Amino acid sequence: MATQISPLAPAVTPTLPPIKGVRLASHAAGIRYKVRSDLMVAELAPGTTVGGVLTRSLTASAPVESCRVHLKGGSGRVLVVNAGNANTFTGRRGVADVETTCAAAAEVFGCKPAEVFVSSTGTIGVPLPVDKITGALPEVKAKLSEAAWADAAAAIMTTDTFPKVATRTALIDGKTVTINGMCKGSGMIAPDMGTMLAYVFTDAAIAAPVVQTLIAAGADKSFNCMTVDSDTSTSDTLLMFATGAAGNTVITTADDPRLAAFAAALDDLLIELAKLVAKDGEGATKFIEIRVTGAEHKAGAKRIALSIANSPLVKTAIAGEDANWGRIVMAVGKAGERADRDKLTIAVGGTTITRDGGPVPDYDEAPVVAHMKGKEIVIEVDVGIGTGSAIVWTCDLTHGYIDINGSYRT
Amino acid sequence: MATQISPLAPAVTPTLPPIKGVRLASHAAGIRYKVRSDLMVAELAPGTTVGGVLTRSLTASAPVESCRVHLKGGSGRVLVVNAGNANTFTGRRGVADVETTCAAAAEVFGCKPAEVFVSSTGTIGVPLPVDKITGALPEVKAKLSEAAWADAAAAIMTTDTFPKVATRTALIDGKTVTINGMCKGSGMIAPDMGTMLAYVFTDAAIAAPVVQTLIAAGADKSFNCMTVDSDTSTSDTLLMFATGAAGNTVITTADDPRLAAFAAALDDLLIELAKLVAKDGEGATKFIEIRVTGAEHKAGAKRIALSIANSPLVKTAIAGEDANWGRIVMAVGKAGERADRDKLTIAVGGTTITRDGGPVPDYDEAPVVAHMKGKEIVIEVDVGIGTGSAIVWTCDLTHGYIDINGSYRT
Numbered sequence: 001m002a003t004q005i006s007p008l009a010p011a012v013t014p015t016l017p018p019i020k021g022v023r024l025a026s027h028a029a030g031i032r033y034k035v036r037s038d039l040m041v042a043e044l045a046p047g048t049t050v051g052g053v054l055t056r057s058l059t060a061s062a063p064v065e066s067c068r069v070h071l072k073g074g075s076g077r078v079l080v081v082n083a084g085n086a087n088t089f090t091g092r093r094g095v096a097d098v099e100t101t102c103a104a105a106a107e108v109f110g111c112k113p114a115e116v117f118v119s120s121t122g123t124i125g126v127p128l129p130v131d132k133i134t135g136a137l138p139e140v141k142a143k144l145s146e147a148a149w150a151d152a153a154a155a156i157m158t159t160d161t162f163p164k165v166a167t168r169t170a171l172i173d174g175k176t177v178t179i180n181g182m183c184k185g186s187g188m189i190a191p192d193m194g195t196m197l198a199y200v201f202t203d204a205a206i207a208a209p210v211v212q213t214l215i216a217a218g219a220d221k222s223f224n225c226m227t228v229d230s231d232t233s234t235s236d237t238l239l240m241f242a243t244g245a246a247g248n249t250v251i252t253t254a255d256d257p258r259l260a261a262f263a264a265a266l267d268d269l270l271i272e273l274a275k276l277v278a279k280d281g282e283g284a285t286k287f288i289e290i291r292v293t294g295a296e297h298k299a300g301a302k303r304i305a306l307s308i309a310n311s312p313l314v315k316t317a318i319a320g321e322d323a324n325w326g327r328i329v330m331a332v333g334k335a336g337e338r339a340d341r342d343k344l345t346i347a348v349g350g351t352t353i354t355r356d357g358g359p360v361p362d363y364d365e366a367p368v369v370a371h372m373k374g375k376e377i378v379i380e381v382d383v384g385i386g387t388g389s390a391i392v393w394t395c396d397l398t399h400g401y402i403d404i405n406g407s408y409r410t
Numbered sequence: 411m412a413t414q415i416s417p418l419a420p421a422v423t424p425t426l427p428p429i430k431g432v433r434l435a436s437h438a439a440g441i442r443y444k445v446r447s448d449l450m451v452a453e454l455a456p457g458t459t460v461g462g463v464l465t466r467s468l469t470a471s472a473p474v475e476s477c478r479v480h481l482k483g484g485s486g487r488v489l490v491v492n493a494g495n496a497n498t499f500t501g502r503r504g505v506a507d508v509e510t511t512c513a514a515a516a517e518v519f520g521c522k523p524a525e526v527f528v529s530s531t532g533t534i535g536v537p538l539p540v541d542k543i544t545g546a547l548p549e550v551k552a553k554l555s556e557a558a559w560a561d562a563a564a565a566i567m568t569t570d571t572f573p574k575v576a577t578r579t580a581l582i583d584g585k586t587v588t589i590n591g592m593c594k595g596s597g598m599i600a601p602d603m604g605t606m607l608a609y610v611f612t613d614a615a616i617a618a619p620v621v622q623t624l625i626a627a628g629a630d631k632s633f634n635c636m637t638v639d640s641d642t643s644t645s646d647t648l649l650m651f652a653t654g655a656a657g658n659t660v661i662t663t664a665d666d667p668r669l670a671a672f673a674a675a676l677d678d679l680l681i682e683l684a685k686l687v688a689k690d691g692e693g694a695t696k697f698i699e700i701r702v703t704g705a706e707h708k709a710g711a712k713r714i715a716l717s718i719a720n721s722p723l724v725k726t727a728i729a730g731e732d733a734n735w736g737r738i739v740m741a742v743g744k745a746g747e748r749a750d751r752d753k754l755t756i757a758v759g760g761t762t763i764t765r766d767g768g769p770v771p772d773y774d775e776a777p778v779v780a781h782m783k784g785k786e787i788v789i790e791v792d793v794g795i796g797t798g799s800a801i802v803w804t805c806d807l808t809h810g811y812i813d814i815n816g817s818y819r820t
């Protein structure tokens with residue numbers, strides 16, 4: 001579908017190192033696409049713990065509801081992800097198709113169905129050709145490799161124009177543990193969720209409840225601070241698997257001081273992935289960081305930042321490289337949060353534009369115009385009434401978005 | 411700016427009849443535009459009552475704040491509206507400019523400054539050239555006419571591609587009273603407000619508190635059920651003036667049974683105007699009516715309808731004539747209102763597409779595809795859990811919107 005790589009794609013895609021206890025494979029199952037891989041399977045070693053964050057959509061997909069149940073067990077052995085079909089709003093058959101997939105994977109990989117995690121992404125409302133997935137599992141198992149990260153990340157793409165991966169290391173008990181992450185997402189991207197699909201793998205030994213705490217906290221600082229088009233997906237899924245193969249003494253409480261470096265590395269990795277999604281927003285030509293300070297409280301700051309990030313008028317102005325800061329004022333005003341027009345300060349690209357309820361005297365637009373021509377736009381808003389702050393990432397709204405979404409199914 | 415008339419514009423623009431006690435004039439004041447009228451003045455006869463609804467934006471314009479104060483007096487003698495400059499976020503100078511305008515108009519027209527209502531629409535953050543307005547008032551007064559409705563409606567346009575007017579009559583005390591309305595608006599249009607700018611005039615004799623009740627109730631059924639791009643304006647203003655010249659005995663309570671026909675005619679006129687705004691939504695090629703039934707309550711139904719109406723993915727699919735109903739499911743799910751995936755019924759153009767949590771058996775897309783090619787799209791959603799219902803009007807999201815808003819200030 002997408003023919004051109006986003007101009008905001010990173011120059012170099014990192015090569016992910018192996019993680020003990022994780023083997024992956026991708027496969028062209030022919031679910032919707034003809035000439036590309038559309039199925040990704042990860043096998044996790046026995047003892048792998050899992051935590052996750054799922055969409056809060058009330059029309060969530062059948063795979064999301066299955067993950068919600070399976071997360072309660074805390075044990076993850078197989079991850080099965082297909083692109084091209086979201087298995088969403090497919091009725092009782094959709095639910096049965098997930099159960100069929102879990103049962104087949106449990107049989108092939110030798111685990112319990114409740115240890116299988118399924119995600120589907122693509123068109124809504126089309127029955128899943130589940131036989132293409134279950135029939136391929138033995139062949140996929142034979143292809144499993146510790147090195148197939150790039151292929152796996154490519155197999156889960158839909159309108160994405162580049163694969164999204166990141167890696168970090170941290171020390172626990174003096175042992176180096178590795179964290180690998182991958183995600184997909186380009187449209188139907190808005191917070192209040194995990195994200196589209198994102199998977200994090202580590203060899204650290206961490207008990208399932210602690211994995212859950214870590215990933216939920218990390219999602220709040222990363223994917224939940226990012227929006228492309230304000231449309232929350234029915235399939236948003238963020239899962240983290242910890243194989244324990246690194247050999248550290250298992251961490252069983254979230255306040256264990258040994259977790260500090262790991263949690264920081266995890267947050268950093270999640271933020272990198274979230275930014276990659278905004279940078280591959282459908283039709284994106286500019287990456288936008290919105291920093292709000294001085295709001296009544298943190299939640300208010302975030303709502304103001306999201307109001308700016310989701311405003312079609314702000315996003316189209318940035319696409320047109322127009323420093324139309326009046327639209328930022330509008331978006332602050334419509335957020336419904338406490339604000340005082342006469343205390344609002346707005347800066348773009350580090351240049352202060354407004355103060356005391358109007359443009360600064362002798363405002364020189366030249367540096368702002370130059371900043372707008374760049375690929376990374378920074379908008380700072382100080383509400384001037386409190387100490388709440390938030391950062392949100394998004395992209396501009398261009399003809400490309402209309403092109404992609406006016407004909408997605410055709 | 412706008413060069414092409416919306417394909418959704420009405421074939422015929424109604425000619426508005428005179429209303430006793432109302433005289434209007436338009437004028438090319440050179441506020442921003444060079445070759446068109448950009449100033450509209452209406453003179454109201456002594457005794458005219460006024461009510462209104464203003465934006466709830468927390469970064470409201472200086473004219474809106476002035477109207478908010480003047481509405482408390484309930485008496486309206488002069489309306490001064492300029493296009494090309496919103497006098498928003500213009501600091502203390504902006505407030506002073508409104509006061510200057512009110513004082514000058516009071517002088518020229520022989521009334522109190524508190525009986526002058528000012529609106530400004532156009533670019534945010536640019537100081538208003540107030541002298542061009544005050545200096546023109548004597549000349550404008552000399553041009554006042556009972557017939558200048560079409561010119562007046564044209565003078566307040568910004569990105570509008572056609573003037574928006576409507577007229578109705580009703581009987582009170584056996585006397586025919588007339589209601590004329592005009593409005594402007596095309597982008598930065600979302601509920602939680604009056605609307606962009608809308609003015610209603612009647613010769614009925616109605617006390618100011620009753621005018622206020624009528625216009626607030628009418629706004630809830632019309633402008634507050636309409637969205638173009640989810641962006642709430644800083645200038646939204648809806649004012650209604652009642653001159654009393656029709657000669658009915660003055661109506662002093664909102665529950666007066668003589669008001670029933672008038673209120674119905676007023677609501678009908680406001681709905682017509684609101685629909686015209688959606689039909690002139692920036693870049694619009696399709697008018698969309700979204701009917702939600704079976705929600706938990708009325709407010710929930712409206713939030714679901716607005717979630718669909720404001721979804722960029724729904725709007726771009728309709729622009730592409732793609733019956734991508736999965737995006738409607740998504741928008742219901744993200745609305746945050748009670749919903750049950752398996753009870754949701756969706757119909758487009760009268761054809762039922764989903765039932766029991768999935769597509770209806772043997773769903774035939776052909777009539778839906780044919781409906782999508784038309785100019786008026788009807789989406790019906792039955793949530794299936796209660797009795798709350800709502801209707802919302804909007805338009806599609808096209809390349810035209812990006813074109814208009816990527817370069818609005820240039």
